[in-house]
Amino acid sequence: MKNLQAINVTVLLSLMLSLGSVCFAQPRSAHQKHHPKAGKGRMGRGRMGKGHMGRGHRGRGERELYPKLISLPDLSPEQRVKLRRVSYTLMLRGLTLMLESVDDLFRASIDEDLDRMHSATLRLRTGLKQFESALATTRAIEQGASPRNEALRWFKSELHLLPPVGQERKTLIFGMSPFHLTICSVLVIFMILMLWMYVHKMKKAASLLQTLQNVPPPSPKTQTLERASAHQEVATPRSGKWSGQLKVGSIFSETPNVKTFRFVSPDESPLPFAYLPGQFLTLSLKPDDKVVKRSYTISSSPTQRYYCEITVKREEHGLVSKYLCDHLTEGGTLDISAPGGRLTFTGKEADSIVLLAGGVGITPMMSVIRYLTDIGWPKDIYLFYSCRHPEEFIFREELEYLQARHPKLHVLVTMTKAKKEEWPGPRERLNKTLLSEFIPDISSKRVHICGSVPMTAAAKSILSELGLPKEQVKSESFGGQKKKGTQAQTEERQEPTEVTQAPKEGVPQVTFQKSKKSVDLPHDKCILEVAEENGVDIDYTCREGTCGDCIVKILSGEVNMECEDGLDPEEKAQGFALACQAKSTKDVVVDA
Template identity: 45%
Template sequence: MMEGMGDMMRQMGVPPPRELYPSLMTLPELSPEKRAEVEASAHDRMASGTDLMTEGLDSLANSLSSNDYEAMQQAIALLHEGMARFDSGLAAHRALVGTNDPRTVALDWFRSEMGLPESPATRRIQGRILGVTWFHFWVMLSSALFVVTLLWLQLLKMRRASRLLRSLTATGLDAGVLPAAQSSAQPDNQQHKRGVNTTTPTTQRWYGQLRVGRIFQETADVKTFRLINPAGGHLPFDYLPGQFMTVMVPSGGQRVRRSYTIASSPSQRDYIELTVKHAPEGVVSSHLHSAVHEGDILEFSGPAGSFVFTGRECKCILLIAGGVGITPLMSVLRYLLDRSWNGDIFLIYGCHNPDDIIFREELDYLQRRHPNLQVVITVSQDGETVWPGPHGRITKELITETVSDLPSRYIHICGPVPMMEATKQLLAELGVSQERIKTEAFGPALGKEERLPKAAQARTPEGSSSERAGLPTVTFIDSNKAGSLPPDKVVLDVAEELGVDIDYSCRSGICGVCRVKLLSGEVSMAVEDGLQPGDKENHIILACQASATSDISVKA
């Protein structure tokens, strides 16, 4: 009968019966020695089956982590083969020690190998769950739990990788706190008597990349660049309303820096907006307007600056803007309104003509929506359409008609230097104390041309050409370089010519990033707002402002 069954199985294309099967079929007639051999063989099959299942599980784990589908299929085959061996050995043990008929046990095992239903007698005797034996059920459950565990570990690895990507995008925070800049309107003896008007930023300086999410055309020569985190989510830094960022762009094989005030509100955590006017002679502004598109990645550092108003300083604020100088004041205005600040907000905004008014539609909307906001816009001349509002420059009459009880107000001014100086004179004549006034100006507003860093030219102190020309020499001690310091240059200019690395941002003496230690000699600085309390006593200078009439040395 066994020979006939083997022939039938070969005709069906399946392997012949296992060695244990005929032994189980003849189990009652076996001698004790043969029964011992069957038991040993059954034990070996169970052991080899366990080894195969272990090997299959390990292979499956490795293939899941590498997404190798062919290896997964091979691992599943090993698991099936191991289960079959274990099951056959287990059937032999059951036949040897159990009370059931050995032939029934053998036939049931054979049916399971062939995928045939079990005999009714076996179904009555054996308990099953979901149509499978308890053994198969526990093996399948263990395998499923193992796979779920592997998938969970893979998910954790992906989350860690995402956090790592975000940390690489934000290349790190500087350990120091931003220097607190003082109001450019204050003389030296007023710097430490600012009272509530001095807001010291607590944000940390950040270096990294941001993606250009959107570009908005505000006027013919002004664009707003919305910047987002390349990794998604919130910005990798915090900032205060009125602060600025420094952007670095390539030009002539070098990186050129330029600072732009942030126009958006800090309450918007997913983006910042920089509103930039195109200056035809400006290296960075020309690059931003002509070469930067949505989706591009730009390098930034910041935030910095103390031209800040958060609403905690007082219950009323007068903002006076000229041209693109509205950008930091717009950040303050948006922030206060986002917070439902209940103080009075006055904005007096001067432009050349109606076509130059930045944020015109938004200002109209905000004024209609918020009763505590009053906006007055004056233009020097009409554009294509007649301007219905005030004309001419900002005057004492316009200020007093707009704001009552002016001497009690805090005032922030931003715009071209002549406009700011004229406005400060008007406010002084109206009885406003200088301690209540803050001003802000950068780059073109100060009348400074955007310059490309000159190629590095290493020099040594000995025999420098500046000595022969009779000009003062600046020596950079750490770099062992020196160069002439003519009257029209500052220490930072010479450092760039020589390739001496001095960090900087605004180049206006406001941010304080370029602070270095003066080791010998004396310097003069047009603007000292970036100095911190105690810097003068410790011989700290601003490289972007320091000029000299005699030889000096600095630590750089």
């Protein structure tokens, strides 16, 4: 017990010294102002009674003051003065409580009253806390210490979140630990890398777009060659065409005597050639003992990259059309070369287009219409279609569908053999009135014609009467005047043997240079006919001057051509001619 008393005395003395120094460290004026009897406090401690301090103020002061510290920057000057007054009062109360507790502790230890000693210790701690909170508030107000930090420090210490003194975390730049700094640096580097990659990719995409925009649209020949070179089944292209096998994917019945054949790549890849709306393909097949070739316009749209379609009218005595319609089945393959033909329209050639079609001549028009509606061409499309009976109306449903969805597609159909009750529309043949009423300002438009030979001729003459310049009118007819009876071509090629005919008086000579043949060229015969008669191989398809397949170079001499639709002006300037049209009154040398 003596030891305990000694400890109490020591504790009391040191506490009194430290409290005294704290107390006297406060501004004297302020201290005296708020606590004029502060000096008497110690004298009157016996009278105040321990219960008063313990009950009235225990733990309440610091709870009131620390929250006030948090909001101190927002306090008005008056509120600050008030708070300073409160904190001085609280400091004094805390001090008084501590002195009383020490006194009580001293007495209790003399009396060896353990309960009192315990209660005195608790009050001593409460007094210290009050004093601390009041001191922190006063410091924050008078010494400029951050009130928020003071309050936070207190809360952390209450929750035991502060590290032991002397072991505070070492901070580096911006108050971050090395670990945080490393993580942040990695994140920043990653972000910069991602940004750089994004900018790099955008630049690459922009330059690719630029390149694509600067590339001129490829010609049909280039497209064919490019695609052909990427395809494995390519045969050596002749005249820039792709040749190879395609599979019959599907067959559709359009009318009682018209069928559509859909061709696909055997390996189901995109088509090995590209084409323009209006071009045709040529089939080589052997319906009997001979290989024959027939051309058919591609009726589908080039926007379909996985298939192309032809639409064939079954001719009652036709060799190929009958074979196709009666015997060809889905899954079979055919030898095909494509594309061919110059009668194309992609929407860039003119601001509006007039399509005049008769019977199966609607096939190239359908490709144009499908393509233009697929790409959303915003200009007017006029289709004038002539056929005999409503049941022969090819693509009727699709045209009605397209018309309903494309207000710029205007369709007029005339049924020349239909009865009144069978067809509510016009039933007359193509004529000036019908055409000019249907198409406003027709003379300014580009016109494509495809139908039978008589229909094409009639249309041309009507258009001429309506004032259309010849250059605005392009035509094709499937039923060409076959000088050899049919369109068939045999595959056998003859080796060139030198032939020189004795020239007849007044009859010009044609020399086929490659074939080493010089023969008569009668005035009424074209170069193609003379070539065929003498075993000179020149390709042909339409024999109408429209497809351009029989193009040959005239090495010397001059020729006249009735129709030269299948020839570009540049080709003509370079000395090329269409063998099916070229006639001459003078000697000519041909590169064939």
